[in-house]
Amino acid sequence: MSSTATAEVSAEQPRRRLPQINLGRAGELLPLAVALIATVIVFRVGSEFFLTARNLTNLLVQMAPLALVAIASTLVIVMGEIDLSLGSVAGLAGAFVAIELGHPGMPWWGALALTLGLGLCIALMQGIFVLFGKIQSFAVTLAGYFIWYGVQIGILGSKAQESVRRAPIAELSSSRLSTSVAIGLVIIIGGGLLAIRYFVNVRDSHEAKMSHTRLLLTTGLWAVVIALLVWFVSYLKDGGGVPLIFAIVMGIAAIVWVILTRVPFGRHIYAVGGSEPAARAMGIPITRIKLITFAVAGALAAFAGVVSVSYTGGATTSTGGGVLLLEGIGATVVGGVSLLGGRGSVWGAFCGALLLAAVQNGLALLQLQFYVVYIAQGGVVLFALLADSAIRHRLVRQ
Amino acid sequence: MSATPVKDGSTSSSDHPVALEVRAARKSFGHVTALQGASLTLRRGEVTALVGDNGAGKSTLVKVISGVIQPDSGSIHVDGEEVTMRDPQAGRKKGIHTVFQDLALVNPLSTTENMFLGDEIRTKIGPVTIPWLNRRAMRRETWRALGDLRVTTLKDVNVPIEMLSGGQRQSVAIARAVRERAAVVLLDEPTAALGVSQAEQVLELIGRLREQGTAVMVISHNLREVFAVADRIVVMRLGRVAANFSANDTNEEEVVSAIVGSRREPEPEATEGGDQ
Numbered sequence: 001m002s003s004t005a006t007a008e009v010s011a012e013q014p015r016r017r018l019p020q021i022n023l024g025r026a027g028e029l030l031p032l033a034v035a036l037i038a039t040v041i042v043f044r045v046g047s048e049f050f051l052t053a054r055n056l057t058n059l060l061v062q063m064a065p066l067a068l069v070a071i072a073s074t075l076v077i078v079m080g081e082i083d084l085s086l087g088s089v090a091g092l093a094g095a096f097v098a099i100e101l102g103h104p105g106m107p108w109w110g111a112l113a114l115t116l117g118l119g120l121c122i123a124l125m126q127g128i129f130v131l132f133g134k135i136q137s138f139a140v141t142l143a144g145y146f147i148w149y150g151v152q153i154g155i156l157g158s159k160a161q162e163s164v165r166r167a168p169i170a171e172l173s174s175s176r177l178s179t180s181v182a183i184g185l186v187i188i189i190g191g192g193l194l195a196i197r198y199f200v201n202v203r204d205s206h207e208a209k210m211s212h213t214r215l216l217l218t219t220g221l222w223a224v225v226i227a228l229l230v231w232f233v234s235y236l237k238d239g240g241g242v243p244l245i246f247a248i249v250m251g252i253a254a255i256v257w258v259i260l261t262r263v264p265f266g267r268h269i270y271a272v273g274g275s276e277p278a279a280r281a282m283g284i285p286i287t288r289i290k291l292i293t294f295a296v297a298g299a300l301a302a303f304a305g306v307v308s309v310s311y312t313g314g315a316t317t318s319t320g321g322g323v324l325l326l327e328g329i330g331a332t333v334v335g336g337v338s339l340l341g342g343r344g345s346v347w348g349a350f351c352g353a354l355l356l357a358a359v360q361n362g363l364a365l366l367q368l369q370f371y372v373v374y375i376a377q378g379g380v381v382l383f384a385l386l387a388d389s390a391i392r393h394r395l396v397r398q
Numbered sequence: 399m400s401a402t403p404v405k406d407g408s409t410s411s412s413d414h415p416v417a418l419e420v421r422a423a424r425k426s427f428g429h430v431t432a433l434q435g436a437s438l439t440l441r442r443g444e445v446t447a448l449v450g451d452n453g454a455g456k457s458t459l460v461k462v463i464s465g466v467i468q469p470d471s472g473s474i475h476v477d478g479e480e481v482t483m484r485d486p487q488a489g490r491k492k493g494i495h496t497v498f499q500d501l502a503l504v505n506p507l508s509t510t511e512n513m514f515l516g517d518e519i520r521t522k523i524g525p526v527t528i529p530w531l532n533r534r535a536m537r538r539e540t541w542r543a544l545g546d547l548r549v550t551t552l553k554d555v556n557v558p559i560e561m562l563s564g565g566q567r568q569s570v571a572i573a574r575a576v577r578e579r580a581a582v583v584l585l586d587e588p589t590a591a592l593g594v595s596q597a598e599q600v601l602e603l604i605g606r607l608r609e610q611g612t613a614v615m616v617i618s619h620n621l622r623e624v625f626a627v628a629d630r631i632v633v634m635r636l637g638r639v640a641a642n643f644s645a646n647d648t649n650e651e652e653v654v655s656a657i658v659g660s661r662r663e664p665e666p667e668a669t670e671g672g673d674q
Binding site: 200203204262263264265267268270271274275277278279281282283284342343 | 485486487490498502503504505506507511515516517518520529530531534537
């Protein structure tokens, strides 16, 4: 890849190209990976317990609601909007699913479906206010943030709802995959994707101008990543194995990623967020895209609420709420998703959630006072953003 | 009409077949009359420059032709057939493509993605089309369109276009029209944001569009560029076509005086429109 195109162009200040080692879009996750490794080292030094299989499996369960909200928030932010009600929707969904499960005749899947439907409808309604009422999503969803929290407190009454202890909703966060199944999944899915990637690149090599050495190099790098994942999965065996809910969240992230990058609808979400006038000029159905995306994000937030109460064993007034929301947005932003819309990946948000959850978990192990946890989390968000911004500005001259 | 070298757009003579014709288009916004019966003819393989002072109605005319706004009265004919366009998509279906001043490109998306924005190639499995991007076919078509325009400065169609120079971005915007095999291409100030050498490249691209038999209309304030690229120069003033020159038979001075309306012009019917 040449860095200067022709003499004519270089006279006009050529923009810098991506660096030579090209991990594809995955290269954008590099600063995050560095931050994550640094965090792990710090906490390993601080606490013997941090890297034990038991703590790590616990961490993967703990991060699930946060990761789900981060994925939801990624969808909304990429299309150039914001949803401040995601945390309250999660809280309300937690209370709602607990109450529904309390009805003896209600099957668990019925309660789950109703709850996801509730989140979907709430978000859809807010989307309608945004798009047809022509009110900014910040304002509409800020109102939603208060309203749904109020409803959550209202339907819960004074005592916590513990009916979520009913199987299999309770098992959502307690089940573990058997290690051999988990390793099989990693090898089949990871290896399969890698093989497809390799053959597609070989097929397109004449037009993509990717040298064979570089292709082998990147393929090798990914193979190492898969091998590390296999090792990690087997390491978690002592802690009980890979949590089912983590696999589910990974699966959801993967589906969202595929839609965002390989399906026209997903690219239109980026287009709308990147430049709404351009998207409109090109005839993209903006209203439809935004409504669907808001709705899906609402359903994901509701699922986050279900997972949350499944983990804590009961719905309370502190389920979901502002902290979950802000951590979710924090994870999204730390993951490289631009608040201006049009940029970022769902894996970034996923890793951002992992980072924030790790910090939270690690600080808890150090038995620091609670206020320190918040300050440190804020510091991590700021630091990750600074690193990201520094790298990004070297790549793209705006 | 006045005694100045006003020829109605529709009467201009040329061997080239007519691609698009606007007849007596009128458009007012509230009390402001932007178009007071503007007529214009665009021919295949011919570059028409649309010039005029600010507020002369150039942008409104372009929007009418591209389907962004609909005229209050008057008609638009494509290949001799009257058409009504509800939106720019309808215009694109009729083969009219507009390269807007703000480019209508999405910065974080790649060249390929911008080229196919809203019109992506989907994957076919046998007879069934699934909503899955055929990125390979899109890349290939992108290279073909860039090749047709002989754009050589673009090396990688997969990077976000915000990493490209202004000239390259303009090339992408124009190549999008080529990709769609547009019969009529309207360019709104295509060189306004560019440096000299890049503006030169864009003018070359416009020349290639003409070679391919496209009817091109360029809006520009830069008369030097207009004379460099245009076959016909249409001057708008007060919402109508005030003059229509063949670029070979006129000079800058004549065009300027038509723009400002300085030469023995009895303020033609300026009070007649809906603006009072």
